[in-house]
Amino acid sequence: DSYDYLFKVLLVGDSAVGKSCLLMRFTADRFDEVTTSTIGVDFRVKYLNLGGRRVKLTVWDTAGQERFRTLTSSYYRGAQGIIFVYDVTRRETFEDLERIWMKEVDIYSNIEDAVKMVVANKVDLASTRAVSTEEGHAFARDNGCLYVETSAKVNIAVGQAFEELVQKILET
Ligand code: GTP
C-alpha cells in the first residue's frame, strides 16, 4: 500500500440523488438500478495515477436522509474535497444544496480550503430534466465550486469528476 498522497473526499446531497451509485461506478464500474438508502456513512478506496503521482483516495459516502444528519456531519472534518450532488430531474435536490448542504459543510467541516465540486447527476434522463446546465453552472461558479454533469447509470464523466477534483486538490 504505497502512495504519494492520501486524500479524503466526501459525497453529500439529498437522498436518492445517486451518491452511492456514483461511488460504485467510480470504484467498481458497476451500476445497480435498485439500491438501498445509505445508513450513516460508508467509504470506498480508489487509487489514482495523476501526472506520475500515486494518490490513495478514500471517498466517504454519506446518507442523504435527514435522520442521519448529526451522525454524518461528524465525518466532514479533515476532508480535502467535498462533492455536492443533486439530481437534475428533481429541482428540490438542487435547491437543497444551498438550503441545507452548503450550510452543513460550512458548520461542521472547518475546511475553508477544501476543494468543492457540484455534480449534476442523472443527465441520462434528458426528457425529465428540471435544472438546466446554465443554472447548475452559475450556482457552482457563484459558490466557488467546480461543476461536472454526470450519469452513474450510463457512465458519463464519473471518473472525470473525481479526477478533476483530485487534480485541483493537488494544485492547492
Ligand atoms: P441515500 O443513500 O439515501 O443518500 O441516496 P443516494 O444519493 O446514495 O442514491 P443512490 O445512489 O442509492 O441512487 C438512488 C436511485 O437513483 C437508484 O434507484 C439508482 O438506480 C438511481 N440512479 C443513480 N444514479 C443514476 C443516474 O445517473 N441515472 C439514472 N437514471 N438513475 C440513477
Ligand code: MG
Ligand atoms: Mg447512498
